Amino acid sequence: MSQKILDKLDKIEDEAQSVIQEVKNLDDLEKQRIENLGRKSELVKILRSIKDVDPDKRDDIGKKANYVKNKLEETIQTQRKKLVELKLEKEIDEDWIDVTVPPKKLNIGHLHPITQMQQLTENIFTRMGFDIEYPYEIDSEFHNFDAVNIPKNHPARDMWDTFWIEGDNVAITHTSSMQHRIIKSKETPIRTIIPGKCFRNEATDARHEHTFYQVEGIYVDRGITMNNMLGTLKAFFDEFFGQNTNILFTPDFFPFVEPGGMVSIDCSNLSEGFKKVSKGTGWLEVLGCGMIHPKVLEMAGKDPEVYSGFAWGVGLERLIMLKYDIDDIRLFHSGDLRFIRQF
Ligand code: FA5
Numbered sequence: 001m002s003q004k005i006l007d008k009l010d011k012i013e014d015e016a017q018s019v020i021q022e023v024k025n026l027d028d029l030e031k032q033r034i035e036n037l038g039r040k041s042e043l044v045k046i047l048r049s050i051k052d053v054d055p056d057k058r059d060d061i062g063k064k065a066n067y068v069k070n071k072l073e074e075t076i077q078t079q080r081k082k083l084v085e086l087k088l089e090k091e092i093d094e095d096w097i098d099v100t101v102p103p104k105k106l107n108i109g110h111l112h113p114i115t116q117m118q119q120l121t122e123n124i125f126t127r128m129g130f131d132i133e134y135p136y137e138i139d140s141e142f143h144n145f146d147a148v149n150i151p152k153n154h155p156a157r158d159m160w161d162t163f164w165i166e167g168d169n170v171a172i173t174h175t176s177s178m179q180h181r182i183i184k185s186k187e188t189p190i191r192t193i194i195p196g197k198c199f200r201n202e203a204t205d206a207r208h209e210h211t212f213y214q215v216e217g218i219y220v221d222r223g224i225t226m227n228n229m230l231g232t233l234k235a236f237f238d239e240f241f242g243q244n245t246n247i248l249f250t251p252d253f254f255p256f257v258e259p260g261g262m263v264s265i266d267c268s269n270l271s272e273g274f275k276k277v278s279k280g281t282g283w284l285e286v287l288g289c290g291m292i293h294p295k296v297l298e299m300a301g302k303d304p305e306v307y308s309g310f311a312w313g314v315g316l317e318r319l320i321m322l323k324y325d326i327d328d329i330r331l332f333h334s335g336d337l338r339f340i341r342q343f
Pocket of ligand 1: 173175176256260286287290313
């Protein structure tokens with residue numbers, strides 16, 4: 001009887017070994033494990049029945065049965081490792097990328113010319129020691145008008161065709177809306193530029209838009225003069241246009257400066273079409289500027305007896321028009337890709 005069991009164990013081992021080593025995938029291997037080592041397998045049945053065997057044979061059969069069990073477990077383990085490696089290799093083989101295939105052509109676009117030129121402007125003034133602030137697009141009547149010396153009912157308010165908004169707010173008509181905050185909140189020397197979008201409720205033409213960009217500049221310190229202002233602006237223009245720029249300074253009136261002026265730039269060398277922008281004068285007005293009015297300094301808590309300063313507000317689109325010979329400001333916000341793609 002006991003010899004029969006030992007023979008059976010040999011047979012189980014031989015048969016299982018050859019089958020397990022031939023198994024081709026992990027699912028079948030698991031089936032083999034259950035068949036040969038599971039609760040209902042021959043081997044486990046033998047292991048359970050050892051207690052019924054003659055005590056003097058028990059040891060031999062026990063040893064042999066455990067030996068077969070360990071051997072089969074070992075073989076299953078080895079086969080599993082082999083199959084996992086094969087599976088991985090197959091996956092690596094199938095899942096690869098040909099890095100030499102040319103990429104699909106993507107149209108990723110680029111920054112709008114206004115953004116590009118705003119960045120150039122910021123870059124130039126930053127190098128000159130200015131810091132940058134941005135305006136609120138909707139601001140209070142106080143900041144857009146009163147704080148820059150244009151009280152309620154003052155006729156000068158008509159200089160700016162304003163989009164009024166509920167609650168005495170306005171869509172800012174100029175970046176001067178930030179003058180009061182900047183002068184009040186900063187310690188001297190104040191050197192700040194404020195690039196931002198402005199809005200005016202006016203008819204459009206080749207050089208006027210209802211929405212356009214200005215870059216305000218503010219400089220306040222002791223002993224600042226018009227000379228400093230003109231030198232700063234000239235240095236900026238030469239950098240922006242990449243060449244010596246002819247500028248024309250003419251007196252002008254703004255309630256928040258005294259004296260005030262405007263600067264125009266020579267456009268006589270631009271295309272024929274540009275004449276409709278310059279109205280044939282050969283000059284295009286680009287900014288308003290002047291020495292900050294004592295009242296504006298005072299309202300913002302800086303003693304005009306001690307401090308002086310200058311400010312300007314330049315139209316960014318007009319500068320870009322001059323730089324690239326663009327003869328209609330309305331192209332900028334037209335959304336026409338034929339225009340945008342040229343930059
Ligand atoms: C002002 O807006 C003043 N705040 C400028 C200023 C600032 C003066 C600080 C003194 C001190 P003005 O309305 O002239 O000024 O506008 C200044 C510039 O903004 C113009 O020269 C022009 O370049 C641009 N600009 C004004 N209105 C328009 C418009 N509708 N479309 C395009 N650009 C405009």
